[in-house]
Amino acid sequence: MDKQQQESRSSSNKKVDLGVIATWVKKHASLYEAATRHPFIESIRNGTVDLSSFRRWLGQDYIFVRAFVPFVASVLVKACNETDDSSDMEVILGGMAALNDELAWFKKEASKWGVTLSAIVPLAANVRYCSFLKSLMSLEVEYTVALTAFWAIEAVYQDSFAYCLEEDTETPEELKETCYRWGNDDFGEWCCTLEERANRRLQMASEDVRKKAEAVFLRVLELEIEFWDMSRVGI
Ligand SMILES: Cc1ncc(CO)c(N)n1
Numbered sequence: 186m187d188k189q190q191q192e193s194r195s196s197s198n199k200k201v202d203l204g205v206i207a208t209w210v211k212k213h214a215s216l217y218e219a220a221t222r223h224p225f226i227e228s229i230r231n232g233t234v235d236l237s238s239f240r241r242w243l244g245q246d247y248i249f250v251r252a253f254v255p256f257v258a259s260v261l262v263k264a265c266n267e268t269d270d271s272s273d274m275e276v277i278l279g280g281m282a283a284l285n286d287e288l289a290w291f292k293k294e295a296s297k298w299g300v301t302l303s304a305i306v307p308l309a310a311n312v313r314y315c316s317f318l319k320s321l322m323s324l325e326v327e328y329t330v331a332l333t334a335f336w337a338i339e340a341v342y343q344d345s346f347a348y349c350l351e352e353d354t355e356t357p358e359e360l361k362e363t364c365y366r367w368g369n370d371d372f373g374e375w376c377c378t379l380e381e382r383a384n385r386r387l388q389m390a391s392e393d394v395r396k397k398a399e400a401v402f403l404r405v406l407e408l409e410i411e412f413w414d415m416s417r418v419g420i
Pocket residue numbers: 246249250338339341342409412
């Protein structure tokens with residue numbers, strides 16, 4: 186066996202051990218880090234966050250979550266039609282139930298911060314992200330690809346906000362509830378379960394579908410970075 190063969194063999198062994206998604210996170214570590222350790226998140230973590238940025242993020246994210254609900258519903262429909270295993274449906278349904286609470290939470294949080302949700306105009310990065318979600322709702326998008334996107338979207342928030350809740354951080358008291366919404370351990374475990382469900386599908390998918398899912402994962406990371414960037418415009 187030459188060196189190249191050996192490498193490809195050990196990397197395919199690794200894929201089995203780590204799961205497809207973990208290998209992608211490793212392979213695209215710098216982009217993943219840019220999405221989950223963004224300056225906006227760092228500013229929450231070190232307590233220097235500009236509250237007008239936080240307010241802007243809050244209003245924009247409410248609009249995003251409203252568009253996210255039908256996307257998650259479309260993933261649920263695909264799961265019911267395409268998978269042999271009812272665990273997928275249950276995990277996705279759990280995510281949908283959480284979104285119901287989330288919308289109520291946004292309304293409460295917005296009034297606490299004096300943000301008028303009905304007056305929010307979606308900014309360009311948000312419009313782009315919402316139309317990407319819409320494109321993923323198409324019947325032509327395979328269940329495995331949509332499920333991977335769902336995982337990536339949730340995982341970026343989980344990872345980012347859990348980072349703000351680590352020990353010895355300066356996260357302002359009044360932002361801890363927001364961080365806890367996505368950074369809590371239960372949500373972390375749910376994301377791991379979703380990752381396992383996505384990995385299972387990715388493992389049995391064709392090379393073509395796996396490639397599409399990887400591209401969608403990368404696109405989610407880019408859109409998440411642009412979304413965080415948006416909070417900082419015109420400070
Ligand atoms: C932009 C964005 N990405 C991910 C999530 C997680 O639900 C969210 N609320 N908003």
